Amino acid sequence: AQSVAQPEDQVNVAEGNPLTVKCTYSVSGNPYLFWYVQYPNRGLQFLLKYITGDNLVKGSYGFEAEFNKSQTSFHLKKPSALVSDSALYFCAVRDSISGGSYIPTFGRGTSLIVHP
């Protein structure tokens, strides 16, 4: 069975400071991990994914995420936050052992607020 947790409902950060949005997961096999962003009144947009290889994955808009197998985490990071990064962020996971079902599981979302 697969599951994903975003332990923070909201993250507040000042513009220019580094940001981290946390995600932990649980799978039976190997994880396929994704981050999406949702701006107000918009659908979700794909940011980045981890399939295999380098643990540090770079994505859109200057975001990156670090895969940590021992901590079963896939935290989203950005070195310098912008006010325009304020949005709802979703982590999602797919398990390589899916029993034939390829349905990804999404986290509940974390609201990122970047203050000027």
Add this chain to the structure above:
Amino acid sequence: EAQVTQNPRYLITVTGKKLTVTCSQNMNHEYMSWYRQDPGLGLRQIYYSMNVEVTDKGDVPEGYKVSRKEKRNFPLILESPSPNQTSLYFCASSQSSSLGWGYTFGSGTRLTVV
């Protein structure tokens, strides 16, 4: 422009009145899916389709129907809507059902059932 198009964006209806939310993608994607988004619950999958004429239930299929008669379209049907189906709905597509592919989402349909 590659996109997933949902209609309508907003809909207010009354209990029991059948409705259809349309979804169309122009990317020749095999895999399509419907989600609902509710506060505190995140995204939950309603139905998905791995190809034409192939559909299956997601986590919360009760009260919904879908069809996939052609590759580009994947309508969501509520035969007898109830207030607990008030939600924000998203259609999504992916080039493949393979594990490594991400989704392209539509802009959403906000449904209110009174």
